[in-house]
Amino acid sequence: MSGGTQYVVAAYAVIWVILVLYIVAMGLRTARLAREAELLLRLLDDRDAAGTRDEAAGVGH
Amino acid sequence: MTADDGALVDAxxxxxxxxxxxxxxxxxxxxxxxxxxxxxxxxxxxxxxLLRILATLLRPEAGTLTIAGAAIPKQSQAARxxxxxxGHDPMVYLDLTAQQNLELFCDLYGVPxxxxRIAAALSRVGLVARTHDPVRTFSRGMAQRLGIARLTLHAPRLLLLDEPYTGLDTQGTRILDELLGGLGGREAIVVVTHELDRALELAGEVVVMRRGRVAARVGTAGVGLDRFRTDYQELTA
Amino acid sequence: MNPRGRRQYLALLRKDLRLEFRTRETVVAMGLFSLVIIILFEFTIGERVGNTAPIAGGIIWSTLALGAVLGVGRTWVPEREQRVLDAILIAPVSRLVMMSARTTALVIYLLGVQVVVVPLAVVFFVNGTSAVNLLLIAGVCVLADLCIGIMGALLASMSVFSRTRELVLPVLLLPSLIPVVITAGGATDAVLSPSRQMAEYRGYCLFLAVYAVIFALVAYATFDYILDD
Amino acid sequence: MTDPAARRVLVLGVLTAVLTATGIIGLFLVAPEDSGEGQIQRIFYFHVSIALVSLLAFGVAFVAGAMYLRSQREWWDDVVFISVRLGLVLAVLTVITGSIWAKAAWGTWWIWSDPRLATYTLVILLYSAYFVLRSSAEGSRQARFSAVYAIIAFVSVPISFYAVRVAQSVVHPVVFTSSGAAMPHSMLIWFVVALAAMTALFFLLLQVELMQHRAQRALREVKLRLERG
Known part of the structure; x- marks a missing residue:
């Protein structure tokens, strides 16, 4: 490569890499959101299960 | 929404x-x-x-609040x-003398x-001899009494007291009792306390709070302490 | 400021100065700290460069800015330690008055430090100078202190109410003060250079004045939101 | 698609893709080689665009900060936070690509005498402090202090730039003037395309992250409701 082309390639590679890293960080945050949502779903399931048990035993509202 | 015109607190x-x-x-x-x-x-x-909201130290997030006719937080200065x-602390500078502390608050409130006023307030709380001593040399009870003197300087119409009796010595308790007893029909008091007997003794109305909400309002006329205590335990259980 | 506000301003300022006079914590600590840094610079840079006259202004103002962090960090500390903050915030005092009193107290502390440190530094780095030059530098001090005071009162009021206050303040304050350090150092160097550069000096001073005015306006627009919770 | 935010993401995404592709093809295959700087001039298109868009991001944070203080709506705080973070990433990119350019054009990785490179370094310091303050402040103060600081920092940017420039013009005259001032049209077009691409990318990322924050808030609310029973 001549005439400084390697520097041009390097500059665009850096831009590319950092933007991809940013997107990866965003993906990790999305993963956390998904985990949270699943946790809440499990909590709701537990609560519903407890509710039906209570009703079956006749102590529900 | 119509505000209660004469009210000192309308939340x-x-x-x-x-x-x-x-x-x-x-x-x-x-x-x-x-x-x-x-x-x-x-x-x-x-x-x-709640008390800090009424004192304009915390802004309400929702709802309306008027203190002495001034809307909070827009007209906080007028309300103040x-x-x-x-509060629990005397809220005076330990490195200033009693006199300097009271002068500061007189200036902040524009007391004429x-x-x-300072001489009268100091003699009321029995600290005249200590006028020119830095508060650091005071006992806790004395500092708390100076706090009471600070409270009375600008003749406030709305007294907000947060556990006022904790940290007071017997003399301070007597002085605060006198002060609160001597208030007329112009002033109002809101006191936060965990001592039910004090609450019954001091107030005409007791507000029982639980999880951020008002659980009950009880008029104190003719209510005995034992009866009130059982009610309270039921309400807050 | 109306008469009421002026009385409150003077009362708050008098309170700050009285507390400082009784304990002498802030000014003494700032002064000693600044002297230590000056001596550090002298041995690490001055000894090697030989002629320190051309870089004296930069060294002096870097030192003073670092020392200022200590003083700015004391903002609201007596109120917090002696638990008076609620009583002050609950008094019917406009936040403008509170911040003005704070800024004035800071400027006075900084000037108190500089009265000692700047002449010493001038002796150390340029072997003394004329009285006129010292007066011109005093002008720079007043302007730069005003900048530091305004920015300091503004940022300290935020850092002090945060969890890791001592750690936050330098990181917050020094980057914002870099323009002040650059121009105050430039103005000092303009005065101390063999042929006094008055045009440059005036330009730098004008910059400092503009900085002070701009951030006074920013402070005016925002500090209600800082102090009221 | 009924959700307006999702529609915005779609539109911005398509726009970003088209503009970026056009820009890259154009600047590598169509734009002429610069007579003075040769190939390395091709760094310029995205380097300057990223720099300008980082300033745009800080500007958005400034406006959103003011809006937050007025309305106390959490949404504006999200905008401030995301914009500052994006702006900071872009500023870091600017400095890195600028440094590569410096190496290519002048043979050194770093030259303090380039005022833009120096200023962007200051800007990175200035906005890094935003995150220090934000993680240190608690409760309702967090959003308020962050908003105030975003305002202060944005005002500091031109002041820092000016201070850096003034300081350097005295010591050594500015050697490297703005490289993009006299650009032939055949280059300017591709610069505009690159700038538009980066702007669209900024708003795309902002929109995506705002949606993440929205989801997070909704989840927090669900959690609260579950606790309350």
Whole structure:
């Protein structure tokens, strides 16, 4: 490569890499959101299960 | 929404939360001149938060609040003229003398006849001999008494007291009792306390708080302490 | 400021100065700290460069800015330690008055430090100078202190109410003060250079004045939101 | 698609893709080689665009900060936070690509005498402090202090730039003037395309992250409801 082309390639590679890293960080945050949502779903399931048990035993509202 | 004109405190649906948890969750409270209200409740019920909202130290997130006719937080400055707030701490500078502390607060409140007021306040709390001593040399009880003197300087119409008796010595307790007993029909008191007997003794109305909400309002006329205590335990259980 | 506000302003300022006079914590600590840094610079840079006259202004103002962090960090500390903050915030005092009193107190502390440190530094780095030059530098001090005071009162009021206050303040304050350090240092160097550069000096001073005015306006627009919770 | 935010993401995404592709093809295959700087001039298109868009991001944070203080709506705080973070990433990119350019054009990785490179370094310091303050402040103060600081920092940017420039013009005259001032049209077009691409990318990322924050808030609310029973 001549005439400084390697520097041009390097500059665009850096831009590319950092933007991809940013997107990866965003993906990790999305993963956390998904985990949270699943946790809440499990909590709701537990609560519903407890509710039906209570009703079956006749102590529900 | 029509505000109660004469009321010193007019709170409707006041909300304040910390980190997503609602410490005060829709409280209505109306206090007119001459009324004494005690706020009781278990730890974390939002009593102190409510008092700090009334003192304009915390902004309400939702609801409307008027103090002495001034809308909070828009007209906080006007409301602050009328508020006297006493907390666990005396709220005076330890490195200033008694006199310098009281002078400072006279200047902040724009009190006209400061020297006379300061002399009178100091003699009322029995600290005349200590006028020119730095507060650091005071005992805790004496500092607390100076706090009472600070409270009275600008003749506030709305007294907000947060556990005022903790940290007071016997002399301080007597002085505070005298002060509160001597208030006329112009002033109102809101006191936060965990001592039910004090609440009954001091206030005409007791507000029981639980989880940021008002669980009950009880008039104290003719209510015995034992009866009230059982009611309270039921309400806050 | 109306008469009421003026009385409150003077009362708050008098309170700050009285507390400082009684304990002498802030000014003494700032002064000693600044002297230590000056001596550090002298041995690490001055000894090697030989002729320190051309870089004296930069060294002096870097030192003073670092020392200022200590003083700015004391903002609201007596109120917090002696638990008076609620009583002050609950008094019917406009936040403008509170911040003005704070800024004035800071400027006075900084000037108190500079009265000692700047002449000493001038002796150390340029072997003394004329009285006129010292007066011109005093002008720079007043302007730069005003900048530091305004920015300091503004940022300290935020850092002090945060969890890791001592750690936050330098990181917050020093980047914002870099323009002040650059121009105050430039103005000092303009005065101390063999042929006094008055045009440059005036330009730098004008910059400092503009900085002070701009951030006074920013402070005016925002500090209600800082102090009221 | 009924959700307006999702529609915005779609539109911005398509726009970003088209503009970026056009820009890259154009600047590598169509734009002429610069007579003075040769190939390395091709760094310029995205380097300057990223720099300008980082300033745009800080500007958005400034406006959103003011809006937050007025309305106390959490949404504006999200905008401030995301914009500052994006702006900071872009500023870091600017400095890195600028440094590569410096190496290519002048043979050194770093030259303090380039005022833009120096200023962007200051800007990175200035906005890094935003995150220090934000993680240190608690409760309702967090959003308020962050908003105030975003305002202060944005005002500091031109002041810092000016201070850096003034300081350097005295010591050594500015050697490297703005490289993009006299650009032939055949280059300017591709610069505009690159700038538009980066702007669209900024708003795309902002929109995506705002949606993440929205989801997070909704989840927090669900959690609170579950606790309350």
């Amino acid at each position: 409707r649906g006041v909300v304040r939360s910390f980190g997503g948890r609602r410490a005060v969750d829709g409280v209505d409270l109306c206090v007119r001149p001459g009324e004494r209200v005690a706020v009781v409740g278990p730890n974390g019920a939002g009593k102190t938060t 003229e009328h508020i006297g707030y006493l 006849d400061a020297p006379e």
